[in-house]
Amino acid sequence: MRVIDTQPIASIQSMEVQGDAMHLSGWIVHREYPLTHVTLRAGPGLWTHDVPLSDRPDVCKNLYPEIGHTAVSGFNAVVPWDPNPRAAAARRLEIIAKSGEAERGTVSVELRDLDPEPARFPVPPSVLKRHVGGRRDDFLSTGWRIYSDLKGQVARLGGWARFDRIHDWGCGCGRVFRYLYEEVPAPCLFGCDIDREAVRWMSENARGSSFEAIRKLPPTPYADEQFALVYGISIFTHLNEAMQDRWLGELNRITRPGGVVAVSVHGPELVPRRLRPRLRKRGFADVGSRQAFYFVPYAGLRYYRTAYHTPRYVEEHWSRYFDVLEYFCRAVNAHQDLVIMRKR
Secondary structure (H helix, E strand, O other): OEEEEOOOEEEEEEEEEEOOEEEEEEEEEOOOOOOOEEEEEEOOOOOEEEEEOEEOHHHHHHOOOOOHHHHEEEEEEEEEOOOOHHHHHHHEEEEEEEEOOEEEEEEEEEOOOOOOHHHHOOOOOHHHHHHHHOOOOOHHHHHHHHHHHHHHHHHHOOOHHHOOOEEEEOOOOOOOHHHHHHHOOHHHEEEEEOOHHHHHHHHHHOOOOEEEEOOOOOOOOOOOOOEEEEEEOOOHHHOOHHHHHHHHHHHHHHEEEEEEEEEEEOOHHHOOHHHHHHHHHHOEEEEEOHHHHHHHHHHOOOOOEEEEEOHHHHHHHHOOOOEEEEEEEEEEOOOEEEEEEEOO
C-alpha cells in the first residue's frame, strides 16, 4: 500500500458567480512550511494573480492545533468566469502555495457555479440534508468538493466510463450522487442507505437509477459480484470496528473480481487528544458522536460513532478483504483520508 501525504492542502469554502467573475474564499496550509501567499492560475496561461494569506485561527484550532503557522491560511480572491459550458478548461483553478518566493506545491480545483443547481437537480428538504451535514447549510458546495476529489481519483483509474456499474454505498439524499448523475448514464448508477426517507427521495428524483433501503447490518439485496466500482463517503468514519468488519465482507461480496472500492476514513491527524493512546496502540479508535442525534429515527442512538484509523491499521486489517492499493491523506474535502482498494 502506498501512503500519499498530499501537500499542500486547500479547501474552497465558498464560490459565488457575479457577472464575469467568481468570488472565492477558502484556506490553504502546508504542515511543514508557513505560507505567505498563493498564486492563482485560471486556465493554461490565461490569468494569474497573487493573493496574500490572512488570519484563519479556526483552521489552526479545529484542524491543526499543534501547527501554529496554519492560523495564517485564509484567502479571498476574484477569478475570471466564463459561463459557456465549453469553457470547462478555464474553470480549472491552480492554487500555488508560496513562502515568500519559494513554491511549496500546487492544489488543482474545479470551479462550478452552484446557483443553477436546483433547476438541474432538485435540492432535498432540510430534514434530509441535516442527516449528512448536521446544521451546516453547505450541502451543494460540500457535495461538489467531495465529488471533484473522488472524480480526480477515479480519473487515474481510467475515469467513470471504465466502470459499467457504479454503486454509492450510503448515498443519503445524493450529496455526491447528484453530480455523478450528470456525467454517467442513469442505468449504470446504484445507491443504498439505511435512511429510508432519503432513499425514497432519491428514487423519485434520480429517475433511471436504482436505489435500495438497507438494514443497519449486512446483507444487502445485491447479487454477488454485481458492481465494478463501489464508493462510500463518511461511512467507515462512523461505524465501530465489528460493524466495519461485517461491511468490508459485504463490500467484498458485491464487488466483482478486479473491481475497485474507494472509501473515506478519519486519519490520525483528526483524532481527539484523549483517544490518541488508544489509536497508537491499536490503530483504531471510536467514540460516541454528537451527530448521532440526527440519525436516531432510523439508526438508533448507539449505531452512529466517530471512528479513526491509522494507515497501518487499514493496510494490515483491511487486506483480509481486499488488496489495499493506496491511502491518500486529507484527499476528501481536505478533511478525510481516502482508501483505494481492489478485489482480488
